Amino acid sequence: MNVSIGTIWEAVCRALPDAVAITEPGRETTYRKFDERASRLAAALEAAGVGEGDTVACYLYNGAAYLETVFAAFKLGAVPVNANYRYTGEELSELLTDADAAVLVFSGALADRVTHAAKHVRTLKLLVRVGEPPADGPGGPAVPELEELLTAHAPREPRRRPGTDQLFMYTGGTTGKPKGVIWQLSDLLHAHVVPFYHPLGVTELPASLDEAVAVAVEARHEGRAPTTMPVVPLMHATGLFNTMGALMTGGRAVTTRAGGLGPEHVWHMIAEQQVDTAIVAGNAVCRPLVDELLRAEKAGTPHDLRSLRRMISSGTALSDPLKKALHERADVTITEAIASSEGGPFAFAITSSAEDLPSRFHPVPATRVIGPDDRFLEPGSEETGVLAYCGPMPLGYYKDTEKSAKAYRTIEGVRYAIPGDLARLEADGAIRFLGRGSGVINTGGEKVHPQEVENVLLGHPEVTDCAVVGVPDETWGERVAAVVAVQPGSTVTGHELRDLVRRSLAGYKVPRSIVLTDRLPRTPTGKLETAWARKTAQEAGSGDGT
Incomplete structure (x- = not known):
């Protein structure tokens, strides 16, 4: 099936016009309306000179507007x-310049940060504001608002896309220059x-567009189509890709109110909207959610998790x-993936009950662990290698052939995505994930993988987050x-935590110093601000910050 995801969406919209596609607080969008609004936006973009291959940037909080913008671009x-x-404004301008952005669609609440881009990004043909800017702050550039554009343009006729x-x-987080990973749809x-x-x-992937639509229609009519909530931002690959999948299969996307994570609101929306699939990003998202479950239970008002599967x-x-x-609180299957924007998924750890713990990662058939000499490592070898994936993968990084050549390599005639995640193969074939190679600590010639130490620390019931x-x-x-x-x-x-690590790992892996704090700064996608952690640890010296 060699068609665009947008073409699949269009066909599903035609087949399920009255079914609800997107639910936001106080608003529902049917598949018919989803297609119409995206078609009107596509017409507005086209009128501004935007066409095939032009880039459309989404500087948006979660909501229907994000998905409508993606759909319009696909059209x-x-x-x-x-x-x-x-x-910030300058960081946004740097990304837009790197992406050669022709369009920027942004949340009104972020309007003041767009002023810099409006002045300095020469490739921009159109800026679109979604919602009003804050009443008590800078209004940002004078640009059309989304609803005005939709009213002013008739829907563009659908055209099948490849x-x-x-x-x-x-991708790139807060510690380095972001890099654009190019995915063919x-x-x-x-x-x-x-x-x-x-x-x-x-x-198997449906063989034709008609077959894909049949799957979506049958799933919706039989009540098997997913009702998916991206708790993680849609700017995160996991959030966007899985939400795209829900809309391809006749499902419904449920978003929470814009802004930061509100755990109580998330659980209320899951119960109210009968969400069966939640998309999260590790401890950074789940710790506040679990804390809210415990708080509600203690208050005698437990949350209803019966729909969550x-x-x-x-x-x-x-x-x-x-x-x-x-x-212990929901009949839920938890699928934790080792994946990256550059490729994968490399492995899954799937648990259906507490009896399945401790969880372990098992590689997918397309995954290998490769040693420094490009040799495929064998289970139980105790050697450390990098995860490599030979399934469908991105073309490379946008405008960066050097980094592309490092991350996408051909070994024995097969192309692999190798973003640099370190791992060992256990004797039974399971994967022990050791984290990104760039973070390896060299202490007296011994190599310490932070993820291995962090996994032990996170096993303590009073530890909510950590960085090694x-x-x-x-x-x-x-x-x-x-x-x-x-x-x-x-x-x-800190002494107790060091003893905990010492009982599980070699002595040279035990932290020489531990700083205790109430929280670690992470991005909405769960990425740690590593520079802050390193500075905090260094300023604490060799003792415990306890």
Whole structure:
């Protein structure tokens, strides 16, 4: 099936016109309305000179407007681009310049940060504001509002688009220059057959557009189509891709109110809208959700989790204690994926009850662990290698052939996506994930993988988050240090946490210093601000911040 995801959406919209596609607080959008609004926006973009291959940036909070913008771009053969809504004006301009953005669609609440881009990004042909800017702040540039544009343009007629159309997923977080990963839509579709179609009992990608529509219609009519809530921002690949999959299979996307994570609101929306699939990003999202469950129970007003059947997590670790708390309160299957914007999924850890814990990652058939000499590592070898994936994958990084050549390599005639995630193969074939290679700590010649130490620390019931980093040491080159977030009122000490690590890992992996804090700064997608963690650990010296 070599068609654009937008073409599949159009066909599903025609087949299920009156079914609700998107639910926001106080508003529902049917598939007919979803298609009409996206078609009107596509016409507005086209009138501004936007066409095939032009990039359309989404600087938006979660909501229907985000998905409508992506859909409109797909209709034109234009390229949707994610923009982190935490970016300052200059950071946004840097991303837009790198992406050669022709269009910027932005939330009104972020209007003041768009002024810099409006003045400095020369490729922009059109800026569109969604909603009003804050009444008590700068109004941002004078540009058309989304509803005005939709009213002024008739819907553009649908035109079948090929699977070679593209989507850019920018990655890089807060520690380096963002890089745009180029996904062809046909490759993206093939790479996500498991999360999109397997829950419906469909094991292979539909062979034709008609077959894909038939799957969606049958799933919706039989009540099997997913009702999916991206708790994680849609600018996160996990959030966007899985929500796209729900709309391809006749499902419904449910979004929460714009802005930061509101755990009580999330659980209320899950119960009210009968959400069966929640998309999260590891501990950064799940810890506040579990804390809210415990608070509500203590107050005698527990949340209703009866509709929740699936939880999908990627981007950062989801610890077993949190999985246990969720399994004890809901009949939910938790799928934790090792994946990246650059490719994958490499492996899944799937648990259906607390009895399945501790969770373990098992590789998908297209995954290998490759040693430094490009040798495929064998299970039980105890060697550390990098995860490599030879399934459908991106074309590379936008305008960066050097980085593309490093991340996408051909070994024995097969192309692999190798973003740099370190792992070992256990004797039974399971994967022990060790984190991104760039974070390895070299202490006296011994290599310490932060993820391995973090996994142990996160096993403590009073630890809510942590970061293990290397800090300069005159004797050892680097020493292992940790910044650990603990629950309010916790009495755990750095000495106790070091003893916990020492019981599980070699002595050189035990943090020489531990700083205790109430929280770690993370982006909405769960990415840690590593520079802050390293600075905090270094300023604490060699003792415990307890």
